[in-house]
Amino acid sequence: MNAPRYNVYSEIAQLPTNGIHDICVAIGVFDAVHLGHQAIIRELISRARAYQATPVVITFDPLPPTIVNPELGVRRLLTLEHRYKLLSELGVEAIVCLPFTAEFAQRSPDEFCMDLFECPGLAVKALCVGRRWRFGAGASGDIEFLSRFIQQRQKSVEIVAIPELYRDHERISTTRIRNSIARGDFVCAKKLLGREYSLWGPVSKGRGIAGNVLHYPTANLDVSGMVVPPAGIYAGKACLQGKSLPGIIYLGSSPTFNQNESDPILEIHLFDFSQQIYGQYIEVFFLKFIREERKFPSAAMLIRQIEQDIFEAKRYHQQQGDSAHGLS
Incomplete structure (x- = not known):
């Protein structure tokens, strides 16, 4: 750690x-x-x-x-x-x-x-x-x-x-700033913070759904009691030990699996990354909103949507010049 x-x-x-x-x-x-x-x-x-x-x-x-x-x-x-x-x-x-x-x-x-x-x-x-x-x-x-x-x-x-x-x-x-983040206005938040808005902390153990059921392992941050952006899917990145790692963020209450958490869940799937990082400190940045959270009839339909979301997130990273991270 x-x-x-x-x-x-x-x-x-x-x-x-x-x-x-x-x-x-x-x-x-x-x-x-x-x-x-x-x-x-x-x-x-x-x-x-x-x-x-x-x-x-x-x-x-x-x-x-x-x-x-x-x-x-x-x-x-x-x-x-x-x-x-x-x-x-x-x-x-x-x-x-x-x-x-x-x-x-x-x-x-x-x-x-x-x-x-x-x-x-x-x-x-x-x-x-x-x-x-x-x-x-x-x-x-x-x-x-x-x-x-x-x-x-x-x-x-x-x-x-x-x-x-x-x-x-x-x-x-x-x-x-709280109001800016709550409505997902990262441009305004950056202007007031003097830096990119981010969440930082140790990677915690999640519910096991992302990796075991959806086959897209994630790093999870505890955001209980925190101001967070609107629920949904975002292109994002994580900074870990000085390295910037592109990925896709899920922020929400996991309605497909009837979790209905009182505090939202934050998970980031890092592209082409398989290291075990429980307990490691990461900083997560929200870069671009992709879509709103919604409930799917089945895990299979959710997986198909995740594949599309990842395609959109990778395309965004490529447009931003992140091809060096293996996004081609």
């Missing part, structure tokens, strides 16, 4: 006990690590270099809306590990992921500030947040509150408020 490792802690106080003392910190949920989030992290890295401090992100899990407003049914864009991966790739050296519970949601801004700025052995040199960032019970804390707290405590902390970014005259936000 090629499981990555990150410097992740569950309490702020664990930083100094692990040799991290002078820090610059960015705070936020960062479920997307979109262009706006990336701007915050760039400032964090810049300040950390200037102060010769460790760049640290404080984030939260589960997503705060799932605790504060569970009726909204908010789903995540990134698994927690994917969030860690993207933040680390941007230069973050340590991550504190605080458990966001109902009790935590009721903590006052003062309590949070005490944990951060009065932690023994820890010196915060700079704090980078989005200009609209709020914290504490009822979102009662803001940048002005932080400034007052720091002044009252006679702390020397630079507060860096990052302005919001806009694309197409609209603010970049995680909600906007």
Whole structure:
């Protein structure tokens, strides 16, 4: 298993006990690590270099809306590990992921500030947040509150408020990206994310239907609780150990086999690929929608349709110049 490792802690106080003392910190949920989030992290890295401090992100899990407003049914864009991966790739050296519970949601801004700025052995040199960032019970804390707290405590902390970014005259936000992906608008998602939309994680064991019944083995990703595109068949690719592998994606509830899963199933069949990769981490990209999901009267009819779907996906890859992957 090629499981990555990150410097992740569950309490702020664990930083100094692990040799991290002078820090610059960015705070936020960062479920997307979109262009706006990336701007915050760039400032964090810049300040950390200037102060010769460790760049640290404080984030939260589960997503705060799932605790504060569970009726909204908010789903995540990134698994927690994917969030860690993207933040680390941007230069973050340590991550504190605080458990966001109902009790935590009721903590006052003062309590949070005490944990951060009065932690023994820890010196915060700079704090980078989005200009609209709020914290504490009822979102009662803001940048002005932080400034007052720091002044009252006679702390020397630079507060860096990052302005919001806009694309197409609209603010970049995680909600906007969730809506784009839910309707299958990958062009809009890429514009807001600053990268191709993808799902990343370890390959899990599936139901055995794709290989044993349909004779098209697949790699499966667990997407429970995730925002995903509309159900259907897509031309796609997977990145595995630095290699890009073309294939075809199925995303849906497997109605032909009466599965009716509450969370969709994601499977990718990789062309001309037969390696055993259970537990290996792959990144799956949706490239082109081929057709909607539908129920077939029999497995034989589904297999015939899969053959046509694969033909369409291979033709797409050829048009994109992927013939080097054996798609001719």
